[in-house]
Amino acid sequence: MKKTIALWAALTAVALLATTGCTTTADAESPAAGTGTVTPSASASAGTSQAPDARAAAYRKWGLKPLPAPPAPPAKKPVTRGPGGPVPVVSDIPTREKIVFLTIDDGAEKDPEFVAMMRDLRIPVTMFLTDAAIRTDYRYFAPLVAQGHGVANHTLSHPNLRTLSEDAQRREICGQQEKLTKEYGKRPRLFRPPYGNWNESTRAAAAQCGIDAIVLWRESMQIKNMQYQRGDKKLHPGDIILAHFRGPSELKGTSMTEMTANLLRHIQEQGYTVARLEDYL
Numbered sequence: 001m002k003k004t005i006a007l008w009a010a011l012t013a014v015a016l017l018a019t020t021g022c023t024t025t026a027d028a029e030s031p032a033a034g035t036g037t038v039t040p041s042a043s044a045s046a047g048t049s050q051a052p053d054a055r056a057a058a059y060r061k062w063g064l065k066p067l068p069a070p071p072a073p074p075a076k077k078p079v080t081r082g083p084g085g086p087v088p089v090v091s092d093i094p095t096r097e098k099i100v101f102l103t104i105d106d107g108a109e110k111d112p113e114f115v116a117m118m119r120d121l122r123i124p125v126t127m128f129l130t131d132a133a134i135r136t137d138y139r140y141f142a143p144l145v146a147q148g149h150g151v152a153n154h155t156l157s158h159p160n161l162r163t164l165s166e167d168a169q170r171r172e173i174c175g176q177q178e179k180l181t182k183e184y185g186k187r188p189r190l191f192r193p194p195y196g197n198w199n200e201s202t203r204a205a206a207a208q209c210g211i212d213a214i215v216l217w218r219e220s221m222q223i224k225n226m227q228y229q230r231g232d233k234k235l236h237p238g239d240i241i242l243a244h245f246r247g248p249s250e251l252k253g254t255s256m257t258e259m260t261a262n263l264l265r266h267i268q269e270q271g272y273t274v275a276r277l278e279d280y281l
Contacts, residue, residue: 046118046122046123046124046125046147046148046149046276050122055122058120058121058122059120059121061120062117062120062121062257062261063261064121064261064264064265064268065268067123067264067267067268067273067274068273069273070097070099070273070274070275070276071097071099071275073275073276073279073280074095074279074280077279077280077281078093078094078095078280079093079094079213079280079281080212081212081213086203086207087191087203087206087207087211087212087213087214088212088213088214089198089203089213089214089216090213090214090215090216090240090281091216091217091218091229091239091240092218092236092238092239092240093238093240093277093280093281094238095237095238095280096237097237097238097275098237098271098272098273099237099238099272099273099274099275100219100235100238100239100240100241100267100272100273100274100275101126101238101239101240101241101274101275101276101277101280102123102124102125102126102241102243102263102274102277103125103126103127103128103152103192103215103217103240103241103242103243103277104125104126104127104128104243104244104245105127105128105130105154105192105242105243105244105245106128106129106130106133106154106158106244106245107127107129107130107133107134107140107141107245108133108244108245108246108247109244109245109246109247109250109256110136110137110140110245111245111247111255111256111257112140113255113256113257114245114256114257114260115140115143115144117257117260118144118147118149119143119147121264122147123264123274124148124149124150124274124275124276124277125144125149125150126149126150126151126152126190126215126276126277126278127141127144127149127150127151127152127245128152128153128154128190128191128192128215129141129151129152129153129154129176129180130154130155130156130157130158130176130194131155131156131157131175131176131179132156132157132158133158133245138183141183141184142184145184145185150190150276150277150278151180151184151186151188152188152189152190152191152192152215153173153176153177153180153188153190153191153192153209153211154176154191154192154194155172155173155176155193155194156171156172156175156176156179157172158194159172159194160194160195160197161193161194161197161198161199161201161202162197162198162199162202164201165201166201166204166205169201169202169205170205170208170209172205173191173205173206173209173211174205174208174209176188177209177210177211187210188211189210189211189212189213189278190211190212190213190214190215190277190278190281191206191209191211191213191214191215192214192215192216193214196216196217198214202214212281213281215240215277215281216240217239217240217241217242218230218235218236218239218240218241219235219239219240219241219242220241220242220243221241221242221243221259221262221263221266222259223251223252223254223259223262224254224259224262225262225266226241226263226266234270235266235267235270235272238280240277241263241267243259243260243263246259
């Protein structure tokens with residue numbers, strides 16, 4: 001018990017200290033706990049079409065105006081890993097379309113209202129999950145998986161991978177591959193290193209664990225504002241945005257749904273919409 005509490009305390013402290021949350025480089029009620037396969041159903045909603053009136057009502061419920069529908073995915077993904085080739089490392093996707101991609105890290109906050117929000121808005125997100133953060137309630141994420149949102153790897157215990165040997169990095173990445181596959185029924189293809197810290201040993205370990213791409217980011221969402229890596233402080237086509245599963249204790253009283261609504265307003269104000277990362281990578 002003491003070991004578990006210490007692990008959670010360390011993970012929380014790191015999240016609070018990092019200015020962009022999980023980075024040092026740039027910035028419906030939960031089902032009962034348990035294990036088992038979860039696969040998206042035929043009615044999975046993320047990124048799917050919706051009648052205009054119903055879509056407007058769903059957005060209005062969360063104090064938002066509807067985002068434009070994303071374009072059809074490209075026939076050929078613009079970023080792929082060649083057979084036996086190195087794992088690509090990306091912060092954005094090559095495209096001229098005014099689209100961005102939402103990614104959410106860790107999994108510590110398990111707000112049932114966020115599940116409802118994603119069900120209503122049908123905006124695709126990719127969840128980079130850490131076992132140390134999700135193990136208290138793996139089943140919380142099952143409805144999000146069923147809605148069609150992507151599940152990706154964020155290590156077992158959220159270490160700084162640059163400080164670990166290649167073998168230790170492989171245990172962190174491959175171990176989480178096995179956990180996520182067991183819980184959600186599909187082996188992840190994408191991986192994000194904690195804090196955005198990686199080296200060539202990370203790429204080698206990721207390749208051995210079956211990872212197709214290492215995913216970094218261009219912007220990170222805080223509470224009300226977005227932190228940008230580029231000097232013009234604007235979104236660009238294909239940008240990957242980082243957010244976190246966080247609640248009022250980390251967000252100064254703001255809920256995760258309020259933070260997400262703020263994020264979507266930033267995207268809309270700049271004339272962008274949200275596409276599904278896995279369709280491009």
